[in-house]
Amino acid sequence: DARVTQTPRHKVTEMGQEVTMRCQPILGHNTVFWYRQTMMQGLELLAYFRNRAPLDDSGMPKDRFSAEMPDATLATLKIQPSEPRDSAVYFCASGLQLEGGYEQYFGPGTRLTVT
C-alpha cells in the first residue's frame, strides 16, 4: 500500500530557528505539493513541483520559505527563520497529472509549533 511519508511528524522549535520538513512521494507520482493548514486559513497551497521542477510557489512567503526537490524521492520545505505565525500542520501530497487536474494523496503531515 503505497503512501506519502513525511518527517518529522511533530516539531517544536523556538522563533528564529531553521525548520526543515521532508517528504517522500509515492513512487511514480510526477507531482508533489506542499500545503499548510491552520484553523483560521484552512488548507493553503504553498508550492508544487512537476517532474521535480517548481511550477507554482506563489502561495509561499519567499523571504523565509524555500521548497526544493533534490531528487524524485525527496521533497523538502524549509523555513528560515521561523516565526510563531508559521505554527500549522504542513502537508505534502503527491499525485499524477490527469487531464484537467490531479488526484492527490496526502502524507500524514508535520505539526509545527514555533514558540
Next chain:
Amino acid sequence: RKEVEQDPGPFNVPEGATVAFNCTYSNSASQSFFWYRQDCRKEPKLLMSVYSSGNEDGRFTAQLNRASQYISLLIRDSKLSDSATYLCVVKGTGRRALTFGSGTRLQVQP
C-alpha cells in the same frame, strides 16, 4: 468573493439520513473538481472526482452544475463513520494547481 466557498456547518444528522452539501466556485473556466474527506487531526483523503456527467460511488453521489458554478455531494444512508469534514477542491486555469474550500463539517449522530 472566495474562489471556492463551502458552508462550514456543522451538519448534524441522524444515522440513516440523506445529507447534501454544495460548493460554489467563482472561476467559470475551472476544469476539474474533487471531493476530499478529512477526519479530525488527519490528512485529507480523496473521496471522489466530479465529472460533468456526475459520479456515483456506493452511497456517495457527486454532481457538477456548470451553469450555476457549483458542485454537490450527496450521502445516502449516513453512517457514524461518515462524520468528518468534506473539502471541495477545484482546479482552475493556468499554472495554479488546486484550490481547496474551507470544508463542511458533518456529524452523524446515533
